[in-house]
Amino acid sequence: MRVKIAGVELRSPVIAASGTFAYGVEFEEILSTDRIGAFVTKGLSLHPMDGNKAPRIIETTGGMMNAIGLQNIGVDAFIADKLPGIRKMRGSVCIANVFGYSIEDCIGVIERLNKAEGLVMYELNASCPNTKHGGMVFGTDPESLGELVSRCKAVSKRPLLVKLSPNVTNIGGMARVAEAAGADAVSLVNTFLSLAIDTETRKPRIANITGGLSGPAIKPIAVRMVWDVARSVNIPIIGMGGIAKAEDAVEFLLAGATAVEVGTASYADPRAAEKIANNLERWCISHDVAKVADLTGGLRL
Numbered sequence: 001m002r003v004k005i006a007g008v009e010l011r012s013p014v015i016a017a018s019g020t021f022a023y024g025v026e027f028e029e030i031l032s033t034d035r036i037g038a039f040v041t042k043g044l045s046l047h048p049m050d051g052n053k054a055p056r057i058i059e060t061t062g063g064m065m066n067a068i069g070l071q072n073i074g075v076d077a078f079i080a081d082k083l084p085g086i087r088k089m090r091g092s093v094c095i096a097n098v099f100g101y102s103i104e105d106c107i108g109v110i111e112r113l114n115k116a117e118g119l120v121m122y123e124l125n126a127s128c129p130n131t132k133h134g135g136m137v138f139g140t141d142p143e144s145l146g147e148l149v150s151r152c153k154a155v156s157k158r159p160l161l162v163k164l165s166p167n168v169t170n171i172g173g174m175a176r177v178a179e180a181a182g183a184d185a186v187s188l189v190n191t192f193l194s195l196a197i198d199t200e201t202r203k204p205r206i207a208n209i210t211g212g213l214s215g216p217a218i219k220p221i222a223v224r225m226v227w228d229v230a231r232s233v234n235i236p237i238i239g240m241g242g243i244a245k246a247e248d249a250v251e252f253l254l255a256g257a258t259a260v261e262v263g264t265a266s267y268a269d270p271r272a273a274e275k276i277a278n279n280l281e282r283w284c285i286s287h288d289v290a291k292v293a294d295l296t297g298g299l300r301l
């Protein structure tokens with residue numbers, strides 16, 4: 001079940017996704033972290049953030065919408081209060097998710113994390129508005145994305161995984177920009193920009209007005225995007241979007257992903273990532289797949 005991403009070997013290709021697995025330590029009693037490949041922390045910013053007003057999570061057909069607003073304890077509190085516990089967890093492999101509203105903020109987070117022990121990689125969330133450029137989302141503007149990635153890569157002492165926004169026309173082109181700027185791998189997809197309206201009050205169902213759609217409803221779009229990216233870059237891909245069972249993970253691997261992340265499914269069942277990892281191993285055995293890595297890019301046309 002082992003896979004390798006940017007020189008880091010993971011015992012399973014199944015990873016718990018950012019924003020759905022807290023800071024990892026909270027799941028210690030819930031699942032066996034040594035059964036999943038890794039987990040990704042909630043997005044970490046330079047300073048703590050309160051996030052948006054409620055309601056900020058709703059259920060939709062086949063998925064959910066959220067506008068948490070990147071609430072987090074900030075990188076310093078993460079290093080002081082969470083990382084010591086993470087280091088003690090049995091077989092835990094932690095990827096830190098990083099974001100900022102300016103490139104300097106992202107660099108500040110990475111530089112602080114560089115000095116800390118117990119992390120294998122950074123996942124840079126490019127779906128965040130660049131306040132210095134009038135709120136344009138880094139991940140939807142090729143020039144901003146290129147600058148963000150190259151400057152973060154220059155200071156990063158660990159492999160840099162760039163998480164792409166799906167809210168673009170040409171996701172393959174954005175992945176090429178990330179690769180050219182030095183990304184060691186890309187992960188996709190983040191959530192899709194969406195709007196739900198309460199027909200009685202005629203108001204948005206989420207206080208922030210719009211939110212990000214995730215869960216099974218987005219899976220076929222996400223698989224198509226992974227396939228597009230796989231034909232555009234040579235760096236490894238981590239695929240996600242609506243994975244709820246082992247066969248969903250297999251689809252992403254066949255489309256070209258080396259590993260997968262499980263997000264929204266953890267809301268329905270906090271042990272989802274472990275169950276999917278176990279069932280993926282069973283699936284490989286029952287389908288005579290000797291190595292899970294052999295599935296990557298195995299789509300037959």
Ligand SMILES: Cc1cc2nc3c(=O)[nH]c(=O)nc-3n(C[C@H](O)[C@H](O)[C@H](O)COP(=O)(O)O)c2cc1C
Nearest residue numbers: 017018019043066125189190214215241242263264
């Ligand atoms: C409540 C919630 C919070 C999230 N927070 C983050 C975050 O802080 N950083 C990030 O890169 N992605 C975040 N995501 C996106 C997920 O990691 C994932 O990319 C997305 O939900 C698609 O996968 P899924 O359909 O399996 O959930 C969040 C998703 C949800 C549902």
